[in-house]
Amino acid sequence: MLKRNLFVTGLATMGIAAMSSFALAAETTSERLVNAGSEAENGNWLMVHRTYDSHRYSPLNQITKDNVKDLSLSFVTILDNASRGGRYASARNEGTPLVEDGFMYVQTGWSVVTKLDVRDGKVGKVVWKYDPEVDRQWISDATCCGAENRGIGLWNDDVIALTMDGRVMSINKETGELNWEKQRADKARAESFTGAPLIIGDTAVYGPAGGEYGIRGWLEAIDLKTGDVAWRTYTVPGPGEPGNDTWEGNAWETGGASIWQTGSYDPVSGMTYWGTGNPAPQIDAEYRPGDNLYASSLLALDAKDGALKWHFQFTPNDPYDYDEIGDNQLLDVTVDGKPSKMVVRAARNGFMYGFNRTDGAMTYAKQYVEDLNWTTGIDPKTGKPLEYDPKAQLQKYVAGTVGSREGTPGIYCPTLGGGKNWQPAAYSPQTKLLYITSAEGCSAYVPEAAPNPTITGGEYDVVKAQREWNGRLPAPEGTKLPDVFNGGSVKAIDPLTGETKAKVLMPRRLNGMLATGGDLVWGSSTNGNLYAYDADTLKEVWSFNVGTSLGGPPMSYSVDGKQYIAVLAGAAPAAADKKTVPASEFFVPTDALFVFALDK
Ligand SMILES: O=C(O)c1cc(C(=O)O)c2c(n1)C(=O)C(=O)c1cc(C(=O)O)[nH]c1-2
Numbered sequence: 241m242l243k244r245n246l247f248v249t250g251l252a253t254m255g256i257a258a259m260s261s262f263a264l265a266a267e268t269t270s271e272r273l274v275n276a277g278s279e280a281e282n283g284n285w286l287m288v289h290r291t292y293d294s295h296r297y298s299p300l301n302q303i304t305k306d307n308v309k310d311l312s313l314s315f316v317t318i319l320d321n322a323s324r325g326g327r328y329a330s331a332r333n334e335g336t337p338l339v340e341d342g343f344m345y346v347q348t349g350w351s352v353v354t355k356l357d358v359r360d361g362k363v364g365k366v367v368w369k370y371d372p373e374v375d376r377q378w379i380s381d382a383t384c385c386g387a388e389n390r391g392i393g394l395w396n397d398d399v400i401a402l403t404m405d406g407r408v409m410s411i412n413k414e415t416g417e418l419n420w421e422k423q424r425a426d427k428a429r430a431e432s433f434t435g436a437p438l439i440i441g442d443t444a445v446y447g448p449a450g451g452e453y454g455i456r457g458w459l460e461a462i463d464l465k466t467g468d469v470a471w472r473t474y475t476v477p478g479p480g481e482p483g484n485d486t487w488e489g490n491a492w493e494t495g496g497a498s499i500w501q502t503g504s505y506d507p508v509s510g511m512t513y514w515g516t517g518n519p520a521p522q523i524d525a526e527y528r529p530g531d532n533l534y535a536s537s538l539l540a541l542d543a544k545d546g547a548l549k550w551h552f553q554f555t556p557n558d559p560y561d562y563d564e565i566g567d568n569q570l571l572d573v574t575v576d577g578k579p580s581k582m583v584v585r586a587a588r589n590g591f592m593y594g595f596n597r598t599d600g601a602m603t604y605a606k607q608y609v610e611d612l613n614w615t616t617g618i619d620p621k622t623g624k625p626l627e628y629d630p631k632a633q634l635q636k637y638v639a640g641t642v643g644s645r646e647g648t649p650g651i652y653c654p655t656l657g658g659g660k661n662w663q664p665a666a667y668s669p670q671t672k673l674l675y676i677t678s679a680e681g682c683s684a685y686v687p688e689a690a691p692n693p694t695i696t697g698g699e700y701d702v703v704k705a706q707r708e709w710n711g712r713l714p715a716p717e718g719t720k721l722p723d724v725f726n727g728g729s730v731k732a733i734d735p736l737t738g739e740t741k742a743k744v745l746m747p748r749r750l751n752g753m754l755a756t757g758g759d760l761v762w763g764s765s766t767n768g769n770l771y772a773y774d775a776d777t778l779k780e781v782w783s784f785n786v787g788t789s790l791g792g793p794p795m796s797y798s799v800d801g802k803q804y805i806a807v808l809a810g811a812a813p814a815a816a817d818k819k820t821v822p823a824s825e826f827f828v829p830t831d832a833l834f835v836f837a838l839d840k
Pocket residue numbers: 332334384385388434435448449450451452498499500517518561563656657661662
């Protein structure tokens with residue numbers, strides 16, 4: 241296959257003297273990544289959640305509550321035609337741009353990587369583009385959610401990027417040339433890569449999406465010096481391994497527990513924290529009696545060898561599609577006068593959880609969504625939902641919330657998509673609050689028996705399986721959903737207790753959060769708006785509509801002392817977006833970068 245590399249500046253043909261005028265980017269060493277939150281890196285954003293603790297906090301404070309009214313658009317770069325394909329109206333560019341010393345790196349839906357020179361603040365100059373020429377038809381036909389990307393990584397002189405059709409690529413940062421690529425996800429099983437890799441030491445850590453159609457999930461580290469696999473840990477235990485008995489028969493082989501949002505890393509302990517997706521099939525638990533470890537769980541692993549140190553399962557035998565892939569914030573705090581190392585997580589099942597991140601002991605679980613009906617609470621001792629029955633093979637939770645193949649819908653809140661989904665949270669060390677964006681409301685579905693038994697068995701035609709079956713049917717006409725608020729929210733939560741301190745309700749959740757040093761919190765929407773909120777009150781203090789659906793969460797960087805806010809467009813508008821921005825109905829999905837700064 242021909243690989244297209246467009247060296248836009250023509251750098252390759254210039255002399256050495258001319259080249260020296262291009263400030264060669266410094267190496268992204270592992271030391272810099274460990275210190276990505278230090279003052280020396282204030283202007284940079286070197287990994288998808290900015291720092292290993294996943295705080296998505298930029299200390300830049302030029303833009304404040306008082307002057308944000310003067311924020312304006314600095315430049316726009318169209319990155320591609322909208323990554324349309326197959327069943328989907330557009331790509332979902334859910335990535336966070338990375339910025340290192342005035343150069344930006346982004347990846348869009350069809351896995352194309354672009355390097356831009358953003359130093360002059362007036363235009364995003366494309367330096368190079370690398371197009372891995374992914375199998376677009378396969379992506380459109382066989383993946384659950386279309387052409388999606390949640391970001392990339394930087395390691396030394398290279399960009400580390402994953403493709404939706406399952407490759408790990410190392411691309412030279414200066415030249416945009418491919419160093420090497422490895423096919424790591426199994427297309428025959430519909431494994432694909434949608435989450436960003438996490439660079440730890442000389443490895444990249446990542447795992448595949450594909451939990452909707454029966455993969456056996458895994459997390460893997462690749463040695464970036466050699467391209468060899470350093471370790472792979474399956475997120476569903478095999479025969480003889482602890483937890484395999486939580487799957488009836490051979491259901492473990494296609495048990496899901498995929499990985500599609502990037503984990504966190506504690507460089508002091510060497511532990512890395514990742515969430516896993518739903519057990520497969522997503523709604524119909526009758527295919528997989530048992531708790532289904534380690535699906536819908538938080539895993540703590542040794543980053544050196546992938547050994548599982550502890551796990552916590554949020555929704556055992558999950559009958560709601562409550563994937564728990566979401567981001568996890570690491571916090572070093574003082575509780576009752578004692579230092580405490582925590583990991584916190586707003587779970588898709590509607591509860592905010594705190595854990596001791598050394599041993600996994602749950603410190604609290606508190607409801608954060610407006611409405612939740614599938615359980616009456618979480619047992620503070622066991623961490624299990626109160627209705628959990630350790631002897632049952634199929635959990636029923638609160639009556640009426642789990643549907644049956646016979647046609648009774650399960651009516652449950654939060655919705656199938658959560659609660660909080662992949663859209664990442666941000667934590668501000670100034671306000672000591674965690675900012676999340678969540679869906680509010682309820683869903684109703686009927687589990688759908690597979691038309692033939694092989695469809696859940698792994699040896700199937702993934703494209704045919706996608707067309708024939710998605711494991712659930714809409715509830716029968718006339719089914720009444722609980723009469724509750726239906727939409728989205730942004731909430732400020734005290735991560736030590738799970739208590740909600742401020743909130744704003746809206747028709748649809750945002751694409752993830754950013755917190756900045758000027759006491760602002762930022763979010764972007766498929767309605768085309770970039771929003772700034774007061775970090776204390778969540779009062780909206782500024783917004784701007786870009787005229788096309790934004791897809792990714794915002795980030796912040798600086799060049800020569802000037803602070804910028806950047807965000808990716810590339811998504812389809814939703815019906816609810818019309819409530820806030822009527823014109824969104826006619827938005828044309830566009831793969832683009834929007835960058836803002838104070839106009840002075
Ligand atoms: O189980 C999986 O492997 C898997 C993968 C993905 C994905 O990679 O986008 C999503 C989901 N599940 C999912 O359940 C879900 O709600 C979802 C939303 C989105 C999105 O991009 O907005 N992706 C996914």
